[in-house]
Amino acid sequence: MKLTLIGGGGVRAPLFVGSALRRAEKSGLTEICLQDINENKLELFGRVSQEVARRVQSPVRITMTPDAERALDGAKYVVTTVRPGDEDGRIKDERIALAHGVLGQETTGPGGFAMALRSIPVILRYAEILKRRSPDAWLFNFTNPAGLVAQALQDSGYHRTIGICDGANGAQEALARWFKVPQNDVHAEVYGLNHLSFTRGATLNGKEVLQPLLDDEAFLKATSQRMFDPRLIRRQRNWINEYLYYYYYAERAVEALKSDARTRGEEVKDLNAALMARLGRMDLDSDADAALSAYYAYERRRNATYMHYAFEDAPSMEAADQVSDHPTHGETGEEGEGYAGVALNLIDALETGVPCYSGLNVRNEGAIEGLADDDVVEVSCVVDKAGIKPLPIGKMPESQAQLILNVKRYERLAIRAILQRDRQTAIEALMAHPLVLSYSRAEPLVDEYLAAHAAHTGEWH
Template sequence: MKLVVVGGGGLRAPLFVEAALRRAARTGLTEICLMDVDAAQLELIGALATELARRAGGAVAISTTTDAETAFADASYVVTTVRPGGIDGRIADERIALSHGVLGQETTGAAGFAMALRSIPTILSYAETLARVSPEAWLFNFTNPAGLVTQALRDAGYSRSVGICDSANGAQSAIAKWLRLPERSVRAEVFGLNHLSFTRRAEVAGRDVLPDALADDRFLAGTVQRVFAPHVVRRHGMWLNEYLYYYYYADEAVAAGAAGPTRGEEIRALNQRLLPRLRQAELLADPGQALDVYFAYERERSATYMQHTRDDAAPVAAAAAAQSHDGEGYAGVALDLIEALQGGTPIRTGLNVPNEGAIDGLRDSDVVEVSCMVDHHGIRPQPIGAMPDAQGYLVNSVKHYERLTVQAVAERSRALAVEALVAHPLVLSYSRAEPLVEKFLAAHAAHVGAWL
């Protein structure tokens, strides 16, 4: 079985490779192909992946290529994790958004919209190539904003595509660790959208244990729920996706972004320190040293995850890593899917898929983040029913924005782009939306082309 990582030169790729190698025997994995348009960085990351494969016993081949058709030949599964425009594009999005007093976060609000302008056409192009070269392959999209990109894929007819995100299963992982149980013994009920989802039940042996967990101060303090005040979590009575912080504490999030370096600027600084050290280790022909340098970087990057959310939120990264597929993150979600689709143990997991009647009040074609059953027959969203009013209002508002955004990108329509941003709860103003659209289109003209 051949697994392809598009964006394989990215600095998270070795983590994915390491996780995939651990599961190779269970999945039947024989090759991991890393594909990227950045040949120099691909060579560097490919060397790290090759060393990881050697340490794992060498049963899985590592290949690298800058050509999508070569990568997709004979592929069974493709994971897309790319950043069109690079880290500088992310920083531009953040700074443009903040200059207009709105959130600069790459998956949410105005900056998430700007990321979608670049990500959607890029992933659709890869999907077109994959459908031609290996039409039976599955495409797992992790490229941000994951829900919007997956919506565009489905609207374009790519039915063997699904959006993945490790935060969708945060409650399941956290409660399993809290009760010291295997993760799959917790049956979570997730509903909403990517980075805007809620878990309203978490059953163990038929009993909902979520109320007990949310009543425990230590549980909240030891998980990503610590980004919210305890009374906010308890008022909802649900596990809150940590990205809801940007809605429920919008003013604080904007102020924090404006006051210090943005997340993109933090990551650029980390990368500028890492890459020369990696290249030096590679030149010295010491792959072991290169891996040590890499994993030290990864620990430092993870330690700063959402650190700006609250004054006491420094341990959030450790909590998130600890509760996420034993530290495998999005790789764990993708590999769980592969195992189940390959005929392994069926799983229940949160994914981004067409609604198909699972959540009342949303269209069947709407891509939602929802609990799914997965086995060798495929992926089936589970019935959720009606959303409570408070959560449903926010989900429906943002889904309206997502529909408009996908349509705007498809038609390259400035007018629709403005309407999309006006519809977003974190913008809600023509006086902000109109200049934002113009500045985003100008900043990313090389990637988005001419718009009407």
């Protein structure tokens, strides 16, 4: 069985490969193909990935190619994780938004719209190639903004596609750690949109376990929920997706981002450049230990400051720079599988028939009341040999429903604008977004993003 990673020259590729190799026998995996248009990065991180495979003596072949046709030919599963415009595009997205006093984060608000301008056309081209080369393959999209991209794929007729995001399963993962059980033993009730979802309950052995823990200070402090005021959580009686920080603490988030010397994109660009320079000076054949050590140090440093402004106990960028070269005891590179774990859990379930319970971005098909059947939503699903089925959620609470419906309207308008290259619809989309609202902000944001990314967006009317 062939698994293809589009964006295989990305810095997370070796982690993805390591996770896949640990599961290879269960799923029948025989080849992981890494594809990327950046041949320098593909060679560098592809060789690191091959070293990961060599160390575990895996029979799975790790192949590399810049050719999408070749990469997708014969693939049974495809994971897409690409960044059109690279880090410089992300930095433009952030800086333009912050200059207008609004959020520039790459998946939410105007920054997410700017990312979608570039990513949706690219992913649709890959989907068309996949349809020709391997029409029965599943496509799992992790390219940001994952919900918008998944909706655009579905609207364009690519129905064997799923949007994946590890953030959808935050409550499930936290509860599994708390009770020290396998993640799949916890069945959560997730509803909403990508990076705008809630978990209203979760059962373990048929018993509700989430609701009592929403009143447990120790549990909240041990999870991502510590970024929220406990009174907010108890008022809502939901586990809150961490990206809702940008809605519930909107002005605080913008001020924190503006006060940082570097945006997240600028920080990641610097970290990536330093890693590639460090690996580039090494002989990966004779100095593999040092190469892997440098790679895992990079991962520690990058993760250390993720949403650091939302956590009181998070290190500053400067403090993180000082400790990133010191591994934690027993580190193996297996700590947390992220989006790879979501994709691989789906593959395991589809191949073996052993049910998997996961929050995914799929067509609603009546699962959540108030949203259309063809709306892509983030919702709990069960996956087995029969396919991927959203579980019935029913009616949403009013306060959560209003926010979700507003953002879904923005998503629909944004996709229409991007597919039709329509400037006025794009302005209308940003006006509909709760983090923008104003015409006087939406119009210049659209114009500046179109100008900044003209090489990717082409002519608009």
